[in-house]
Amino acid sequence: MGFKRIFMAVLLLVAAQPVLSKPIPVEDFWKRSSFREVKISPDGRYLAATVPFEKLTALVVMDLASKQVTGSFKPQEKAYIGEFYWVSNKRLLFTSSVREGANARPSWTGAWYAMDADGSNIGTAYGRGYFAQILDTLKDDDKFVLVQYASDTGSSTYGRMNVENGDIRPTFKKPPTEGYGQFVTDNAAKVRGFIKAKSYKDSKVYMRASEEADWVVIHDQKATGQDFEAKAFSADNQMLYYTLSQDTGPNAVFTYNFKTGEKKQIARDDNVDPGVLLSSPVDDSVYAVRYEDGFPRYEFIDKANPFARNLIKLQASFPDADVYPVSATLDGNKIIYVVESDTIAGEYYLFDNTTQKAEHLVSRASWIDSAKLSLMEPMKFKARDGLEIEVFVTIPKGSSGKNLPLIVNPHGGPFGPYDSWGYNPEVQMLASRGYAVMQVNFRGSGNYGKEFREKGYRQWGKAMQDDLTDATRWAISQGIADPSRICIYGASYGAYAALMGAAKEPALYRCAVGNVGTYDLPTQLNYSTNGGGGMNPAKAFFGDVAQDDVAQYSPARLAANIRIPVMLFAGEKDTTCPPEQTEMMYAALQKVGTPAEMKIYPGEGHGNVLKENQIDYANRLLAFFEKRLKEGTVTASPLQPVK
Structure with a gap:
């Protein structure tokens, strides 16, 4: 029995759809997606998904082996699950936005909530009245996540937050400058960067070779006139990948070597800016740059990377669609890909690295007949x-x-x-x-x-x-x-x-x-x-x-x-x-x-x-x-x- 059928039958989230007549009813284009996001647990045992309803959004978890729903969190009416993360093999953190008063649009309360995969141990993990942003889920630590938040003086700081009770242990070291900014972590969850913006055209990028090293300004937007965006770290955390705007034409991808201080351009498209950089879920090696150049496409930095090969194979299977990885297990044996196109609202597939086969999971809009689009x-x-x-x-x-x-x-x-x-x-x-x-x-x-x-x-x-x-x-x-x-x-x-x-x-x-x-x-x-x-x-x-x-x-x-x-x-x-x-x-x-x-x-x-x-x-x-x-x-x- 397919995963889509399991989800639909057990949860009764979406009623069976009749054969569509012509033209497609207006209401069909404005229906809530059956599933908004789908993520696999680090060990590959569970799938979690956000499920939109008319007046709320729920979080649902399913066991992959038994194909049974193990737990769910359905908030009060006018509450909507937003971001969610697997913070261990069995526990999730998630946010909720709430519609208040006469406002139709929900707003985030600033709180983080938690739930175990079996639906137990549900509660508010964090709700201190000021916003905490997750920097890293700490893959080797089931009890804590690394978060950024505002100190009592209003400056940005960071610490380890307990996923059970929301208590934060400050771990902030050597601030490069006072005030608000954005921290950047490497693949080992070490805070290696801080981006401080005084205005929309005046920001400085501070980096350090380790958490014990001194901060160094590697980019000054006001002095150069160039826009900077940190993208990823190399597998050994010795290089930073980032994008930089150019005097003419699209932005380019550069690397910064922490040992030598060398900056090197490694990728640039003739027409459009680079988008996300794709990294291996196993060793964090960067293997591709995504571009939206008319039709979406990838430039493969490392075609020999096994996850580059997987993506190339799946692209060949869906030649007229966009294929994109959205979630993976820590060992990389199972990866969820979403397939989209101008006529496909979104189809989720589970790819098994061992068998090299993809299994359809769920559809975002199963009631829309893509042949009629x-x-x-x-x-x-x-x-x-x-x-x-x-x-x-x-x-x-x-x-x-x-x-x-x-x-x-x-x-x-x-x-x-x-x-x-x-x-x-x-x-x-x-x-x-x-x-x-x-x-x-x-x-x-x-x-x-x-x-x-x-x-x-x-x-x-x-x-x-x-x-x-x-x-x-x-x-x-x-x-x-x-x-x-x-x-x-x-x-x-x-x-x-x-x-x-x-x-x-x-x-x-x-x-x-x-x-x-x-x-x-x-x-x-x-x-x-x-x-x-x-x-x-x-x-x-x-x-x-x-x-x-x-x-x-x-x-x-x-x-x-x-x-x-x-x-x-x-x-x-x-x-x-x-x-x-x-x-x-x-x-x-x-x-x-x-x-x-x-x-x-x-x-x-x-x-x-x-x-x-x-x-x-x-x-x-x-x-x-x-x-x-x-x-x-x-x-x-x-x-x-x-x-």
């Missing part, structure tokens, strides 16, 4: 200034791929986040209704190096917006989009870009939708720069210029240029883009007579988390697009209100 294709075009821009185009399954109604969907952020290839339920929902969807990694997006990201700074409504315009015109020139049936839609910054697109290019789009957006830059700039000190980059992002200059790139002040139908959404409790921004945009549109609809969801924050609100939102969105983009319904000039 649409393919997402990475493509590139050149913007008006010659900058190469990557886009992801999803073409409705079964269509000709030509002359389609198109939804341009800019991502949020905007600086750092980026769209990538993979399963996206919202994109698939839109494609299932016959719309082509184009996601654009405009300048400012992450994954293409510091230079590309910083090309977007202070370019709200300017070059960043031109990239979206150029992408839309490119889709028309390629024959993908019907020029008379194009809408622009996004959330957060994407909402700003949608409304700014409607104002700046009134003849290009037939409708615009903004969700949890910001529409008046002077107001948002004043709001965003309150607090945060030097860590707040708002002025660098928006523009450290006179407010009247910022104002001219604010959709709420350009409402007279918007003569196409608009739909606006917001969350009542949104503290990132307060709902007043949406109300301001709506009022401005009403004043000039532009058709507009607005829905503010009570209790929700920066995006809906309650299922009923997610489904209501999706249905309103689809109805709006159907009315505006259905073939033959648009007859008025885009410069005039469409009623």
